[in-house]
Amino acid sequence: MALTQTDVRGIADYARIALEGDELEQMTAYLNDAVDMLAPVLDYDLPDVEPTFHPIGDLANVMREDEELAGRGLPLDVALSNAGSVRDRSFRVPSILGEGGDR
Amino acid sequence: MAANFDTLTAAQIAAGIAAGDFTAREVTQASLDAIAAREDAVQAFLQVSPELALATADRIDTDRAAGKPLPPLAGVPLAIKDNMNLVGTRTTCASRMLGNYESVYTATCVQRMLDAGCVPVGKANMDEFAFGSSTESSAFHPTNNPWDTDRIPGGSSGGSAAAVAAGEVPLALGSDTGGSIRQPAALCGVVGLKPTYGAVSRYGVVAFGSSLDQVGPFGRTVEDVALAMNALVGAGRDPYDGTSQDCAVDFCEHLNDSIEGRRVGIIPAFMEAEGLTPEVRAAVEGAAKQLEAQGAQLVEVDLPHLDAAIAAYYVIGPAEAFSNLARFDGIRYGYQEPDCPNLDTQSSLSRAHGFGAEAKRRQLLGAYLLSSGVYDKYYYAAQKARTLITADYAAAYEKCDVILMPSSPRTAWKHGEISDPTQMYLSDLYTISINIAGNGGVSVPLGLGAESHLPVAALVGPAFKDRTLLMFARALERGFADAATGAPALTVAPDFAGKGGELA
Structure with a gap:
């Protein structure tokens, strides 16, 4: 079943990408085209085939000792240097809840 | 000696500096x-870094004068x-999202090239966040193909390929998630290697598809690409990248070995594929004959599940891209929408105004594919297709050492010629399955197409043996070289050769 503009608005909301102007219409058309293109993969949902999530099969997460490594951490000013808004030692963000604005 | 530096390979430049013929x-x-x-x-460039480059060069000249061994x-x-x-440069991913982003550390792959003595002259253009096959989705400007500036250079590493083809640099680094090194290398007439997944560290490279991405070099000769690979993997695995594999070998050691008695696989279905132009097909058939003439045996192999490769890729790639690009929330770095009443609005508008159209398309597709109910249907099926495609390649490599196929179904197209995104995706026909399986692949120029007079190339995709891959690439290069001079089939694009760049 084709995706509707309501569906796509929900996807965009989930993806945290605001759609403006005629983007909703364009993205709906694109997503329906793209999903059609993906149809051949549906034939591969075979019960006797195990999925391969990664080319390196036995990959395990890498954990190192919990110790401070000299030179690995970014200095505070460098860590903050690319942020759009900072205050003192922190990244600065607007209110998380509601329409409260900056406090 | 008043030669233009673009007539020299990386190997010749390094040797000339070491011998004192010219300085860094x-x-x-x-x-x-x-x-x-x-x-x-x-x-080709988004940023040229003359101060960084000249300071690096001066250090090399100082070391040489002091009698220190040169890398x-x-x-x-x-x-x-x-x-x-790379510290001292911006890293923008050709996106407004990162338009002002100053690198706060240096990627391992870049550091290793610097440790090997390379001089960083600039950052190359690309499709935004590597989403594309033409470099047209760069937020800043398109890049032109040096062989015909009305045409695209391929993508997503189009700037890297074009800079090498135009003779601006002898070496460049690119990244390849679905063909982003091999396809622009083919369209620009240079050598481009996508190593086996995990061979080169991705630490410090902005992630697109974490199970697909791999860094690799561009050069005008196979030897230069081999030298770059030595630099990239020589120091062993990178502890900062969990996918990094220890595969240190000397890529030059067997480069000029004979391929006599070795087996080259041909996939008949690939040579009959819809969209493959006659001139590319003829060139690849010529490449097969050339390898046969050097003593290789041609064998037919079959990859029965390849019909699912593009679909599987466009499930896995966007899903992983959506996960990776979720970090761009406009808070710690990246474009931040001003004057928003709350965090939710700030994130949505920062991402809406920071990302270009293709980056939004891929993320929305990924978001949809990872959403409840859809995930089970597409994502698992794609990963099962990956199992079968990987097994197909493993079975094929029981019968052959490498597989010969086109790098791209056609030569470079005109800017704007392919505007439908899903049509653009289909141009990745020959490159994508190798990323899905995690194998390596290399694009080697075969000369100019009989009809378009634009570069055509072949790709030899092997099983976790990048050194063997380069040996066959060298055999192809040797086979198509100028009989009199030994120069590769294609060097610097003629409209650019010799313009600026005289060595004093």
């Missing part, structure tokens, strides 16, 4: 002069795809 500063200045003279027409690529100018961090 002279070569670097020649590269910067060539960029100044050629860049208006090719637009193997000492003084070789290098272009770096703009998704790789």
Whole structure:
């Protein structure tokens, strides 16, 4: 079943990408085209085939000792240097809840 | 000696500096002069870094004067795809999202090229966040193909390929998630290697598809690409990248070995594929004959599940891209929408105004594919298709050492010619399955197409043996070389050769 503009608005909301102007219409058309293109993969949902999530099969997460490594951490000013808004030692963000604005 | 530096390979530049024929500063200045003279027409770079380059060159000259041993690529100018961090440069991923992002650390792959003596002359243009096959989705400007500036250079590493083809640099780094090194290398007539997944560290490279991405080099000769690989993997696995594999070998050691008695696989279905142009098909058939003439045996192999490769890729790639690009929330770095009443609005508008159209399309597709109910249907099926495609390649490599196939179904197209995104995706026909399986692949120029007179190339995709891959690439290069001079089939694009870049 084709995706509707309501569906796509929900996807965009989930993806945290605001759609403006005629983007909703364009993205709906694109997503329906793209999903059609993906149809051949549906034939591969075979019960006797195990999925391969990664080319390196036995990959395990890498954990190192919990110790401070000299030179690995970014200095505070460098860590903050690319942020759009900072205050003192922190990244600065607007209110998380509601329409409260900056406090 | 008043030669243009673009007539020299990376190997010749390093040897000339070591011998005192010219200095690293002279070569670097020649590269910067060539960029100044050629860049208006090719637009391969997003940022040129003359101060960084000249300071690096001066250190090399000082070391040489002091009698210190020089590293193997000492003084070789290098272009770096703009998704790789290098302190002292911006890393924009050709996106407004990161338009002002200053690198706060240096990627391992870049650091290893610098440790090998390379001189970083600038950051190369690309499709935004590597989403594309034409470099047209760069937020800043398109890049032109040096063989015909009305045409695209391929993508996503189009700037890296074009900079090498235009003779602005002898070496460049790119990244390849679905063909982003091999396809632009093919369309620009240069050598481009996508190593086996995990061979080269991705630490410090902005992630697109974490189970697919791999960094690799561009050069005008196979030997230069082999030297770059030595630099990239020689120091062993990178502890900062969990996928990094220890595969240190000398890529030059067997480069000129004979391929006599070795087996080259041909996939008949690939040679009959819809969209493959007659001139590319003829060139690849010529490449097969050339390898046969050098003593290789041609064998037919079959990859029965390849019909699912593009669909599987466009499930896995966007899903992983959506996860990776979720970090761009406009808070710690990246574009931040001003004057928003709350965090939710700030994130949504920062992402809406920071990302371009293709980056939004891929993320929305990924978001949809990972959403409840859809995930089970597509994502698992795609990963099962990956199992079958990987097994197909493993079975094929029981019968052959490498597989010969086109790098791209056609030569470079005109800017704007393919505007439908899903049509653009289909141009990745020959490259994508190798990323899905995690194998390596290399694109080697075969000369100019009989009809388009644009570069055509073949790709030999092997099983976790990148050194063997380069040996076959060298055999192809040797087979198509100029009989009199031994020069490769294609060198610097003729409209750019010799413009700026005289070595004093």
